[in-house]
Amino acid sequence: xGHKRPAVVLLSGGLDSTTTLALAHRDxxxxxxxxxxxxxxxxxxxxxxxxxxxxxxVVKHIIADIDLRQFGGSALTSDLDxxxxxxxxxxxxxxxxxxxxxxxxxFLSFALAWAEVLGSTDIFIGVNALDYSGYPxxxxxxxxxxxxxxxxxxxxxxxxxxxxxxxxxLIALTKAEIIRTGIELGxxxxxxxxCYDPSPGGExxxxxxxxxxxxxxFEENGLSDPARYVSETAVVP
Numbered sequence: 322x323g324h325k326r327p328a329v330v331l332l333s334g335g336l337d338s339t340t341t342l343a344l345a346h347r348d349x350x351x352x353x354x355x356x357x358x359x360x361x362x363x364x365x366x367x368x369x370x371x372x373x374x375x376x377x378x379v380v381k382h383i384i385a386d387i388d389l390r391q392f393g394g395s396a397l398t399s400d401l402d403x404x405x406x407x408x409x410x411x412x413x414x415x416x417x418x419x420x421x422x423x424x425x426x427x428f429l430s431f432a433l434a435w436a437e438v439l440g441s442t443d444i445f446i447g448v449n450a451l452d453y454s455g456y457p458x459x460x461x462x463x464x465x466x467x468x469x470x471x472x473x474x475x476x477x478x479x480x481x482x483x484x485x486x487x488x489x490x491l492i493a494l495t496k497a498e499i500i501r502t503g504i505e506l507g508x509x510x511x512x513x514x515x516c517y518d519p520s521p522g523g524e525x526x527x528x529x530x531x532x533x534x535x536x537x538x539f540e541e542n543g544l545s546d547p548a549r550y551v552s553e554t555a556v557v558p
Contacts, residue, residue: 327351327380328443328488329436331428334369335515336535337447337491340503342377344490345445347506352379353439355432359424360390360398365523369514376512385431395421396517403518405528412530416455419517419530425458429467429487436485437477445488451495464489496538504542511547524551 328350332338345352356370367384374382393399396418404411404418425448432444448459457463468487472478478485491499503510515535516525525532527550539546 325349325351326443327353327436327439327441328445329353329355329432329439329441330379330445331432331447332356332370332374332382333447334366334371334373334513335447335531336496336503336510336513336538337449337499338370339373339447339508339510339513340499340506341445341447341488341490342373342379343503343506343508345443345488346377350443352377353435353441354379354382355428355435356382356384357428357431358384358386359421359427360388362397362403362517363519363523365516365519366514368523369512372512376509383435387427387431389421389424389427392422395419397421403526403529405518405526407530407533412534413455416457417530420456423458425456425463426467429471433471433475433485437475440477442477442481442483442485443488444485445490447491448489449491449494449496449499451493459492461489461492464492495541496534497541500538500542500544504544509547513548515548520551524549526551 328345330342330345330352332342332354354374356367390398396403398421401418436444450460464487471485515531517529517531518526525548536546
């Protein structure tokens, strides 16, 4: 690892986490990527995470197995339908059914355990409070509370020479700003999978909240989304 500091980066294989990984790479960290097979509807995002991790030269990429489908409670971990074709106002009204109960708390806890083993005081997560303000575990106050807890709950936090930091470089950016940042860093967004309900072949549906927000972000940059969609009609406004 040389003299670079190690960082654990949560990597779903989506647009936001890939941009976050690229930012951590830019900042000179040794990258340790952590993904999860957590009972989600599809595994296309994990294939994307593998591609992204390889492209950005992570030191190690772990895909951890946890089964949140045992609990259900989300359209991503049960047979509930993924909402399609919602307006921005509808997306912003309340916590959507695609919210996975306590997911980021669980993910950050795993990241914290690995960080402590690595002697790392830096964890990166691609949460965003603008486009996903309906998700309580994507908000700044949650991140601040988890960071405080982490520094109380670990040997590293209690005895270490520097406190653990949860980095959230995207938290105050719009989707368009995130994409612009990634393009400037040379991110190939064709590698990423954002859709909540892709086809068996990994093609994006074009109509779920994640697809609509992603497409809007590319359009606002005057760019064409390189993601593969189920049909061309799915991506025409």
